[in-house]
Amino acid sequence: MTDDLSGRAARARGALAQALADSGDLSDPRWRRAFEEVPRHVFVPYFYDPSGERISGDDPATYEQWFTAVHANRSLVTHRTGGAVTSSSSQPSLMATMLRALTVEDGVRVLEIGTGTGYNAALLGHRLGDDYVTTIDISPDITAPARQRLATAGYSPLVVTGDGCLGHAGRAPYDRTIVTCGLSTVPLALLQQLADDGFLLAPLGNALARIRPTGPGTATGRFLPGGAFFMPLRHTPADGAPAFRPPLPAGPGRPSALPAHAIADNHFRFLVSITAPDLTWQYDLDSDRRITGARVWHPDGSIAHLHPDSTVTEAGVVWVGLEETYRTYQAAGRPTPDRYGISIRPDGQQVWLDSPEGPAWDLDAP
Incomplete structure (x- = not known):
């Protein structure tokens, strides 16, 4: 059964990589090899469907549904805390877009914020080598299984349990920091741990921003085209409780x-x-x-x-x-995300339209 799964999964990964290449999401040959060779099914042994039902590769009743979903271009909910969704495996096309936007080369040191299943860390390790990859997540309930799955798949990046807002100073400076969870503001520690010519790639709001430090406590960046929908960064393992709806308003509309x-x-x-x-x-x-x-x-x-x-x-x-x-x-003419930028200063952070002198919105501190 294991041999059959291994061969079938390899073929399915090849088909997914081809589909991502055909759509333009996976153009770099070395990233394509990573998607073809890193076994996503190892990192997603089960997931939860929209109703909350557990779909598992160990359950004969859900095996085919699990296998098909794991090798499809879709995001999968992989972890719940108190009934709330707290971790997922991102849509492969979005992962490929982010990895391409990192513009890495051999020898680049990467910090990943948001280990999740460990799949993205494995892709990074495949491309760069384990010694160049550090990944962090908030809860041992996430990092311990990720570390085990990485080992099963043959990868051993440094997996850290901690608050991603603080980064990991022990391996700084980093040439690239990639954030795989949604931010409302940019943690300054992540900018401080970048090399002088490094940059941070992160989902800010519903789009990706590439941000470069410009001095002590300052940075600037631009947003990339398209959307990027990620679960919010958690600061404690208990974060992620559902937001209960207030009573609906009554009266005439x-x-x-x-x-x-x-x-x-x-x-x-x-x-x-x-x-x-x-x-x-x-x-x-x-x-x-x-x-x-x-x-x-x-x-x-x-x-x-x-x-x-x-x-x-x-x-x-x-x-x-x-x-x-x-x-x-x-x-403003219905602007796309790439018309926006961000400025970071010690006294605050602003997203602006077209230029820092254009319309601007302050980002609230978390």
Whole structure:
């Protein structure tokens, strides 16, 4: 059975790598070999489907579903804490995009924030060598299995248990730091641990930013095209509890200046992820999976309900803020993420549009 799985998995990896190459996500031959040779099934022995059911390679009833999903271009939930999703294996095409954006060469030292399953660390180790890869995650419930799976697959990067915001000074400086969990601000320790000509690649809001230090406590960067959806960086093992929805607002609605179709616009949602990073959404969908209504709330208790008739009922100012963001977005010509940049100074961090002198938004400290 093991030999059969090994051969079948190798063929499936080859097909996935070919699909990623055909789509333009995997153009570097050395990264392609990594995707072809690193066994993703070792790192994802099970995952959870949207209903929370465990889909496992050890269960004959779910084996085929597991095998197909592990070798498909999709993200997979791999860890839950108290019922909340706290770790996943990212979509391979997004992983390939990030690895390409690292622009590595032999001898480059990489720090990865967010070990997860260990799969991305294995890809890095395959390309660069284990001695050049350090990876960190917050909980031993994540790092211990990742370390074991890496060993099973034949890789041995340094796996550290700790707060990713603090990085790992013991191996600094790093030529590249890659963050595989979502940030609301850039941890300054990660910039301080970079080599003079190094850079950090991280999902900030819903897009990737490449950020270079420019001096003590200062840095600047630009966002890359496209979206990047990652689970938030956790500072303690208990982070990740679900955000419970406040009571729905009652009373008559008012016409909404934010239409339902805009909620599905990923470029608009990127700006929202910067201006209001702590929102939780629920959607109403029609038979074609188009958004017809939504509920959105903030941890401060603000909540709004967009109805299918394009009216909104609200408690607090969350929807007013979204409408203002939408007006800004439209006035700027519906900008894509690569029109934005970031400036980091000792007194704060700002995301700006087109230039540091353009419209700008302060990032709140975590």
